[in-house]
Amino acid sequence: MPVEESAEAGSIASRLNHLFETVHPADRGPYTNPEVAQAINTKAGHQVLGPTYLWQLRKGKRTDPTHSRLKAIADFFGVSPLYFYEEEMAKRTDEQLRLAGALRNASIRQMVLDADGLSERSMAAITTMIQSARAMEGLPDPGVAPE
Amino acid sequence: MPVEESAEAGSIASRLNHLFETVHPADRGPYTNPEVAQAINTKAGHQVLGPTYLWQLRKGKRTDPTHSRLKAIADFFGVSPLYFYEEEMAKRTDEQLRLAGALRNASIRQMVLDADGLSERSMAAITTMIQSARAMEGLPDPGVAPE
Protein backbone atom coordinates (compact mmCIF):
# COMPACT_ATOMS: atom_id res chain seq x y z
CA MET A 1 0.00 0.00 0.00
CA PRO A 2 1.12 3.55 -0.67
CA VAL A 3 2.72 5.21 2.29
CA GLU A 4 0.33 7.81 3.60
CA GLU A 5 2.29 11.00 4.09
CA SER A 6 1.48 11.96 7.65
CA ALA A 7 2.74 15.24 9.05
CA GLU A 8 5.62 13.96 11.07
CA ALA A 9 6.01 15.84 14.32
CA GLY A 10 8.75 18.39 14.00
CA SER A 11 8.55 18.30 10.25
CA ILE A 12 8.50 21.33 8.05
CA ALA A 13 4.83 20.71 7.38
CA SER A 14 3.75 20.72 11.01
CA ARG A 15 5.87 23.74 11.83
CA LEU A 16 4.56 25.67 8.88
CA ASN A 17 0.98 24.84 9.74
CA HIS A 18 1.60 25.95 13.25
CA LEU A 19 2.79 29.28 11.93
CA PHE A 20 -0.34 29.70 9.86
CA GLU A 21 -2.53 28.90 12.85
CA THR A 22 -0.67 31.10 15.23
CA VAL A 23 0.69 34.08 13.37
CA HIS A 24 -2.04 36.30 11.99
CA PRO A 25 -3.75 39.59 12.81
CA ALA A 26 -5.94 39.36 15.86
CA ASP A 27 -9.03 40.68 14.11
CA ARG A 28 -9.18 38.03 11.46
CA GLY A 29 -8.54 34.37 10.74
CA PRO A 30 -5.33 32.77 9.50
CA TYR A 31 -3.68 33.91 6.30
CA THR A 32 -4.51 31.93 3.19
CA ASN A 33 -1.84 30.36 1.02
CA PRO A 34 -2.40 32.81 -1.85
CA GLU A 35 -2.16 35.72 0.56
CA VAL A 36 1.17 34.60 1.93
CA ALA A 37 2.60 33.81 -1.49
CA GLN A 38 1.44 37.16 -2.77
CA ALA A 39 2.94 39.06 0.16
CA ILE A 40 6.26 37.27 -0.13
CA ASN A 41 6.54 37.86 -3.85
CA THR A 42 5.56 41.49 -3.58
CA LYS A 43 8.10 42.15 -0.90
CA ALA A 44 10.82 40.37 -2.84
CA GLY A 45 9.99 42.22 -6.04
CA HIS A 46 9.99 39.00 -8.01
CA GLN A 47 8.42 35.56 -7.94
CA VAL A 48 9.71 33.50 -5.06
CA LEU A 49 7.02 30.88 -4.71
CA GLY A 50 3.45 30.12 -5.75
CA PRO A 51 0.37 29.43 -3.64
CA THR A 52 0.31 25.79 -4.67
CA TYR A 53 3.76 25.22 -3.35
CA LEU A 54 2.82 26.50 0.08
CA TRP A 55 -0.07 24.09 0.04
CA GLN A 56 2.22 21.22 -0.92
CA LEU A 57 4.58 22.09 1.90
CA ARG A 58 1.77 22.24 4.44
CA LYS A 59 0.43 18.93 3.22
CA GLY A 60 3.79 17.28 3.37
CA LYS A 61 3.73 16.61 -0.37
CA ARG A 62 6.94 18.53 -0.56
CA THR A 63 9.55 18.45 2.12
CA ASP A 64 12.98 19.98 2.03
CA PRO A 65 12.50 23.43 0.49
CA THR A 66 15.46 25.50 -0.63
CA HIS A 67 17.38 27.97 1.48
CA SER A 68 15.91 31.06 -0.14
CA ARG A 69 12.28 30.05 0.07
CA LEU A 70 12.50 28.87 3.65
CA LYS A 71 14.08 32.16 4.51
CA ALA A 72 11.32 34.09 2.76
CA ILE A 73 8.64 32.17 4.61
CA ALA A 74 10.29 32.59 7.99
CA ASP A 75 10.72 36.25 7.21
CA PHE A 76 7.06 36.70 6.35
CA PHE A 77 5.92 35.18 9.62
CA GLY A 78 8.50 37.17 11.50
CA VAL A 79 10.33 34.22 12.97
CA SER A 80 13.95 33.22 12.78
CA PRO A 81 14.78 30.64 10.10
CA LEU A 82 16.02 28.66 13.07
CA TYR A 83 12.37 27.96 13.79
CA PHE A 84 12.46 25.30 11.11
CA TYR A 85 15.58 23.77 12.54
CA GLU A 86 14.21 23.43 16.01
CA GLU A 87 14.63 19.70 16.03
CA GLU A 88 18.27 20.45 15.69
CA MET A 89 18.05 22.50 18.84
CA ALA A 90 16.07 19.88 20.67
CA LYS A 91 18.64 17.35 19.61
CA ARG A 92 21.30 19.48 21.19
CA THR A 93 22.81 17.01 23.54
CA ASP A 94 23.31 17.66 27.17
CA GLU A 95 27.01 17.83 26.56
CA GLN A 96 26.53 20.54 24.01
CA LEU A 97 24.44 22.56 26.40
CA ARG A 98 27.05 22.29 29.13
CA LEU A 99 29.71 23.20 26.61
CA ALA A 100 27.78 26.29 25.64
CA GLY A 101 27.49 27.26 29.26
CA ALA A 102 31.16 26.76 29.96
CA LEU A 103 32.17 28.70 26.88
CA ARG A 104 30.54 31.82 28.20
CA ASN A 105 33.61 32.08 30.37
CA ALA A 106 36.29 34.08 28.58
CA SER A 107 39.11 32.25 30.30
CA ILE A 108 37.81 28.94 29.10
CA ARG A 109 37.41 30.21 25.56
CA GLN A 110 40.99 31.36 25.57
CA MET A 111 42.06 28.04 26.97
CA VAL A 112 40.38 26.23 24.11
CA LEU A 113 42.07 28.37 21.51
CA ASP A 114 45.41 27.84 23.18
CA ALA A 115 44.94 24.11 23.51
CA ASP A 116 43.97 23.73 19.86
CA GLY A 117 46.69 21.87 18.03
CA LEU A 118 48.40 20.40 21.04
CA SER A 119 49.42 16.75 20.95
CA GLU A 120 47.33 14.15 22.69
CA ARG A 121 50.23 13.72 25.04
CA SER A 122 50.10 17.29 26.20
CA MET A 123 46.34 17.19 26.37
CA ALA A 124 46.52 14.22 28.69
CA ALA A 125 48.90 16.05 31.00
CA ILE A 126 46.65 19.07 31.08
CA THR A 127 43.61 16.95 31.78
CA THR A 128 45.38 15.42 34.74
CA MET A 129 46.22 18.83 36.06
CA ILE A 130 42.64 19.98 35.72
CA GLN A 131 41.40 16.91 37.56
CA SER A 132 43.75 17.75 40.43
CA ALA A 133 42.47 21.29 40.52
CA ARG A 134 38.92 20.02 40.66
CA ALA A 135 39.74 17.79 43.56
CA MET A 136 41.49 20.57 45.43
CA GLU A 137 38.55 22.88 44.96
CA GLY A 138 36.16 20.22 46.12
CA LEU A 139 34.27 20.04 42.82
CA PRO A 140 32.41 16.83 41.97
CA ASP A 141 33.48 14.52 39.20
CA PRO A 142 32.11 15.73 35.89
CA GLY A 143 31.42 13.60 32.89
CA VAL A 144 27.78 13.06 33.66
CA ALA A 145 25.28 15.85 33.80
CA PRO A 146 23.20 16.24 36.91
CA GLU A 147 19.53 15.43 36.38
CA MET B 1 32.42 38.03 -22.10
CA PRO B 2 30.63 35.31 -20.21
CA VAL B 3 29.39 36.41 -16.82
CA GLU B 4 31.96 35.18 -14.39
CA GLU B 5 30.17 33.89 -11.32
CA SER B 6 31.95 35.71 -8.57
CA ALA B 7 31.34 34.74 -4.98
CA GLU B 8 29.06 37.53 -3.90
CA ALA B 9 29.80 38.67 -0.37
CA GLY B 10 27.37 37.07 2.03
CA SER B 11 26.53 34.36 -0.44
CA ILE B 12 26.37 30.72 0.42
CA ALA B 13 29.55 30.19 -1.54
CA SER B 14 31.61 32.73 0.36
CA ARG B 15 30.28 31.63 3.71
CA LEU B 16 30.95 28.01 2.96
CA ASN B 17 34.45 28.73 1.79
CA HIS B 18 35.06 30.70 4.92
CA LEU B 19 34.03 27.70 6.95
CA PHE B 20 36.45 25.50 5.07
CA GLU B 21 39.26 27.97 5.63
CA THR B 22 38.52 28.52 9.27
CA VAL B 23 37.12 25.38 10.78
CA HIS B 24 39.62 22.57 10.73
CA PRO B 25 42.00 20.83 13.12
CA ALA B 26 44.94 23.00 13.99
CA ASP B 27 47.53 20.40 13.06
CA ARG B 28 46.48 20.08 9.46
CA GLY B 29 45.13 22.02 6.53
CA PRO B 30 41.50 22.57 5.61
CA TYR B 31 39.19 19.65 5.00
CA THR B 32 38.79 18.54 1.42
CA ASN B 33 35.43 18.27 -0.29
CA PRO B 34 35.53 14.46 -0.38
CA GLU B 35 36.39 14.37 3.28
CA VAL B 36 33.46 16.51 4.28
CA ALA B 37 31.00 14.70 2.04
CA GLN B 38 32.21 11.38 3.38
CA ALA B 39 31.92 12.49 6.99
CA ILE B 40 28.42 13.87 6.49
CA ASN B 41 27.17 10.76 4.73
CA THR B 42 28.70 8.44 7.26
CA LYS B 43 27.16 10.29 10.14
CA ALA B 44 23.76 10.38 8.45
CA GLY B 45 23.90 6.70 7.65
CA HIS B 46 22.85 7.35 4.08
CA GLN B 47 23.88 9.46 1.11
CA VAL B 48 23.20 13.13 1.73
CA LEU B 49 25.48 14.79 -0.78
CA GLY B 50 28.45 14.06 -3.01
CA PRO B 51 31.87 15.73 -3.20
CA THR B 52 31.03 17.32 -6.52
CA TYR B 53 28.08 19.15 -5.07
CA LEU B 54 30.18 20.69 -2.33
CA TRP B 55 32.55 21.90 -4.98
CA GLN B 56 29.71 23.40 -6.98
CA LEU B 57 28.40 25.19 -3.92
CA ARG B 58 31.80 26.61 -3.08
CA LYS B 59 32.28 27.77 -6.63
CA GLY B 60 28.89 29.38 -6.80
CA LYS B 61 27.80 27.04 -9.61
CA ARG B 62 24.97 26.01 -7.34
CA THR B 63 23.22 28.40 -5.05
CA ASP B 64 20.17 27.74 -2.94
CA PRO B 65 20.74 24.29 -1.49
CA THR B 66 18.06 22.33 0.23
CA HIS B 67 17.07 22.62 3.88
CA SER B 68 18.40 19.21 4.80
CA ARG B 69 21.74 19.53 3.07
CA LEU B 70 22.43 22.97 4.45
CA LYS B 71 21.65 21.62 7.87
CA ALA B 72 24.02 18.72 7.41
CA ILE B 73 26.82 21.02 6.32
CA ALA B 74 26.30 23.44 9.19
CA ASP B 75 26.21 20.52 11.55
CA PHE B 76 29.48 19.13 10.27
CA PHE B 77 31.29 22.41 10.81
CA GLY B 78 29.71 22.77 14.20
CA VAL B 79 27.92 26.02 13.46
CA SER B 80 24.29 26.94 13.63
CA PRO B 81 22.38 26.81 10.34
CA LEU B 82 21.80 30.48 11.02
CA TYR B 83 25.35 31.00 9.87
CA PHE B 84 24.10 30.75 6.30
CA TYR B 85 21.34 33.24 6.89
CA GLU B 86 22.58 36.73 6.36
CA GLU B 87 22.69 39.66 8.71
CA GLU B 88 21.75 37.79 11.84
CA MET B 89 25.03 35.99 11.97
CA ALA B 90 27.23 38.78 10.78
CA LYS B 91 28.35 38.94 14.35
CA ARG B 92 29.78 35.48 14.28
CA THR B 93 33.43 36.23 14.82
CA ASP B 94 36.39 34.30 13.63
CA GLU B 95 37.10 33.47 17.21
CA GLN B 96 33.83 31.64 17.40
CA LEU B 97 34.66 29.77 14.25
CA ARG B 98 38.05 28.78 15.58
CA LEU B 99 36.36 27.66 18.76
CA ALA B 100 34.02 25.52 16.71
CA GLY B 101 36.98 23.95 14.96
CA ALA B 102 38.78 23.21 18.20
CA LEU B 103 35.68 21.76 19.80
CA ARG B 104 35.50 19.04 17.22
CA ASN B 105 38.31 17.46 19.19
CA ALA B 106 36.89 15.19 21.86
CA SER B 107 39.81 15.77 24.20
CA ILE B 108 39.27 19.49 24.10
CA ARG B 109 35.57 19.13 24.72
CA GLN B 110 36.29 17.02 27.76
CA MET B 111 38.80 19.58 28.93
CA VAL B 112 36.20 22.33 28.75
CA LEU B 113 33.70 20.34 30.75
CA ASP B 114 36.31 19.56 33.36
CA ALA B 115 37.52 23.12 33.58
CA ASP B 116 34.03 24.47 34.02
CA GLY B 117 33.61 25.82 37.50
CA LEU B 118 37.26 26.10 38.37
CA SER B 119 38.49 29.24 40.09
CA GLU B 120 40.27 31.92 38.12
CA ARG B 121 43.34 31.02 40.08
CA SER B 122 43.34 27.45 38.80
CA MET B 123 42.50 28.60 35.32
CA ALA B 124 45.53 30.84 35.32
CA ALA B 125 47.75 27.97 36.33
CA ILE B 126 46.35 25.79 33.61
CA THR B 127 46.72 28.51 31.03
CA THR B 128 50.37 28.82 31.95
CA MET B 129 50.82 25.11 31.54
CA ILE B 130 49.20 25.15 28.16
CA GLN B 131 51.41 27.99 27.02
CA SER B 132 54.45 25.95 28.02
CA ALA B 133 53.16 22.98 26.10
CA ARG B 134 52.65 25.16 23.03
CA ALA B 135 56.20 26.42 23.27
CA MET B 136 57.58 22.93 23.66
CA GLU B 137 55.69 21.72 20.64
CA GLY B 138 56.84 24.65 18.60
CA LEU B 139 53.37 26.03 18.03
CA PRO B 140 52.98 29.73 17.24
CA ASP B 141 51.37 32.19 19.60
CA PRO B 142 47.63 32.09 19.16
CA GLY B 143 45.22 34.85 19.94
CA VAL B 144 45.30 36.34 16.49
CA ALA B 145 43.96 34.50 13.52
CA PRO B 146 46.39 34.18 10.60
CA GLU B 147 45.20 36.11 7.56
Add this chain to the structure above:
DNA sequence: CCGACGCGTCAACCAAAGTGAATGTGACTA
Protein backbone atom coordinates in the same frame (compact mmCIF):
# COMPACT_ATOMS: atom_id res chain seq x y z
C1' DC C 1 -31.90 30.67 -7.89
C1' DC C 2 -27.54 31.48 -10.09
C1' DG C 3 -23.28 33.36 -11.65
C1' DA C 4 -18.93 35.24 -9.95
C1' DC C 5 -15.24 34.96 -7.01
C1' DG C 6 -11.63 32.95 -4.23
C1' DC C 7 -9.54 29.18 -2.06
C1' DG C 8 -8.03 24.28 -1.59
C1' DT C 9 -6.88 20.35 -4.35
C1' DC C 10 -4.88 17.79 -8.00
C1' DA C 11 -1.86 16.17 -11.84
C1' DA C 12 1.05 17.11 -15.82
C1' DC C 13 4.82 19.71 -16.61
C1' DC C 14 9.40 22.42 -16.27
C1' DA C 15 13.66 24.01 -14.39
C1' DA C 16 16.99 23.76 -11.17
C1' DA C 17 19.14 20.89 -7.61
C1' DG C 18 22.13 17.13 -7.12
C1' DT C 19 24.75 12.82 -9.09
C1' DG C 20 28.31 9.86 -11.33
C1' DA C 21 31.85 8.84 -14.16
C1' DA C 22 35.61 10.52 -16.88
C1' DT C 23 39.44 13.87 -17.26
C1' DG C 24 43.00 17.19 -15.67
C1' DT C 25 46.62 18.18 -12.36
C1' DG C 26 49.96 18.51 -8.79
C1' DA C 27 52.52 15.98 -4.98
C1' DC C 28 54.89 12.25 -3.56
C1' DT C 29 57.80 8.25 -4.45
C1' DA C 30 60.12 4.10 -6.41
Add this chain to the structure above:
DNA sequence: TAGTCACATTCACTTTGGTTGACGCGTCGG
Protein backbone atom coordinates in the same frame (compact mmCIF):
# COMPACT_ATOMS: atom_id res chain seq x y z
C1' DT D 1 61.59 9.62 -15.31
C1' DA D 2 57.56 7.02 -14.84
C1' DG D 3 53.79 5.58 -11.94
C1' DT D 4 50.48 6.29 -8.50
C1' DC D 5 47.23 8.53 -5.74
C1' DA D 6 44.00 11.87 -4.21
C1' DC D 7 41.70 15.94 -5.12
C1' DA D 8 39.67 19.59 -8.23
C1' DT D 9 37.14 20.19 -12.28
C1' DT D 10 33.92 19.19 -16.00
C1' DC D 11 29.71 17.61 -18.17
C1' DA D 12 25.92 14.67 -19.40
C1' DC D 13 22.43 12.65 -16.88
C1' DT D 14 18.79 11.83 -13.11
C1' DT D 15 15.93 13.38 -9.47
C1' DT D 16 12.95 16.36 -7.21
C1' DG D 17 11.72 20.96 -5.91
C1' DG D 18 8.51 24.20 -7.70
C1' DT D 19 5.04 25.95 -11.38
C1' DT D 20 1.09 26.20 -14.35
C1' DG D 21 -3.52 25.53 -15.37
C1' DA D 22 -7.77 23.02 -14.54
C1' DC D 23 -11.46 21.36 -11.52
C1' DG D 24 -14.64 21.15 -7.34
C1' DC D 25 -16.64 23.45 -3.65
C1' DG D 26 -18.45 26.89 -0.39
C1' DT D 27 -19.78 31.85 -0.07
C1' DC D 28 -21.68 36.08 -1.30
C1' DG D 29 -24.41 39.46 -3.86
C1' DG D 30 -28.03 40.30 -7.27
